[in-house]
Amino acid sequence: MTASTRTLVTGATGTVGSTVVRALRAAGRPTYSVSRGGTEGTHHFVWRMGEEEPPAELRGSWDAIVHCVADTRFGLPDGDAEEANVRPLRAALSLAGPDTHFVHLSSSFVTGLEGDITSPSRDAYRNSYEWSKATAERLVHAERDNADIVRFPIVVGARADGSLDRYSGFFWLPAAMCNGAVPALVAEEKGLLDMVSTDDIAAHVTRLLDSGPPRGHRLSVLGRGDDAQRVGEAFDTVLDALNDWRAENGVTPLDRLPYVTPQQWNRFYLPFAEEYLDRMQLLKVTAFRAYQGYLSVTDPFDVTVRVPDTRDVLYRSIRRWAKTHETSARRVPRPWRA
Template identity: 70%
Template structure:
């Protein structure tokens, strides 16, 4: 009888890491998980990677290490972004032997503004998150002769019911629509927003684990590519999902937002409007600027593994968010003036 595969999943309590741990369990594995907060069960461990030495339970020979842990905040100073996404990877690499199958989960946006990860300059990326993830990929290339790198775009919940273990990142949008923090849909007319489900990522990694380590470094890019939803349709899918939930709970429907390009918003509307906005509105507008770059991507990702349609995944995920964040989902937005 063959020995069980010894698998370690970092970020095991996050949206992708938790889904992957369940998928590996379902495939007959007994993965160990590690995260800063720790999980429940004998195979869940607590470790602040990059800030402290690994606990004794992690100092063993691993057949597979899947590095899911990441801090997706876009507004960190560069030093903090490096501590959040590069230092932990360096520590996790220290747990992998030469023969370990190392799988590094990255982001489709890691190529920033230039289309590749080579530039060390923060100016080549939209924000410090992308910069730190590109630096992380370069570290994998420098430290590992054999590794899988898996890139994917915006992550939604499970295909069956939209469930997620943690809501972050993209979920600023439903929250902002309900609170009135978004005054307009500011996006390029032909912009695309690529989306995958946690299932898509988890199933792909399970297949990689089953197939064994690659000879060299192998890149997978998951997504819809040119079939990704246009941003305008994404906004409408989100609004429709919210309004279907709000109707069931007796909450007024959300109106469709006016649309304009970033140039129209930043050059013509915002300069004249800023002096009339109150402090809360100014804070919302400032925060909203950070997302404009992601609503202006017009070139589709060159995916290597096309996932099934994600429109229903998005709809179910937004409804699930509303069900689990009812106080936010019930808010009636205050009109901008």
């Protein structure tokens, strides 16, 4: 790396992108950033990627581009998911020259139901998020002779204190446990729930950029693999973190929710319950159905970069969520009644 090296990070105010920007700047790499909203500042620009032309300051040669833009909502219509996860990538690729080190951040779940990204069929994926992220990976292969693709599973906060710039995705869990959004945990209790810290992703991206562009397409898969927490262990960690925080703040502790396997829930419980649930209860149950597949993973990811243990990171992240979302964390769930 030289003093004149220029790096651009997209999605720079997101959960992962913000940490990547801080890590690269801390490493002494001149880093520019871009996001859809917010306030422009020194080396930071607002750009609705894929919807408008880039600011003049972003045109020209880039030594490296780290593409972090992602909308992780599972329930988006296909067209909206494509606009959120594919069109911004096209815009980022348009800024890259032949010598640009391009790093695309993806997802461990991108292989969908068939175990790879080759199928363009929507039916090969659990949801529009997976399908759009697979489309994005295929686009990188088609448009670039060389690039780094980085996949990672569920993201939690910083290793030191669990902090995140934005709590999204997995953090539906503590909110749901506090507000009583679901009557049971529809999951495989012995399944694997792989997680990484934002620090793990940022450190790996920094190493990739320091090593220089790959000769072809280089895939990194971050995670714990067969050392990942079991679903039951992870949920117990979440419950312990919430109840420790609630005890310190004089709030009634939460009860441990029962486990129901997805097969039991969908075949027996839900068809019976639907007749008796009110509209709001049905909306909650339907919304959380999208997470069943991710809480029922029994085969570990084939990781190429094994990150340190994440149990304590999950505990710190949930406590940090409670501290920054105190109103939600103080709620007392009401029992479900027909």
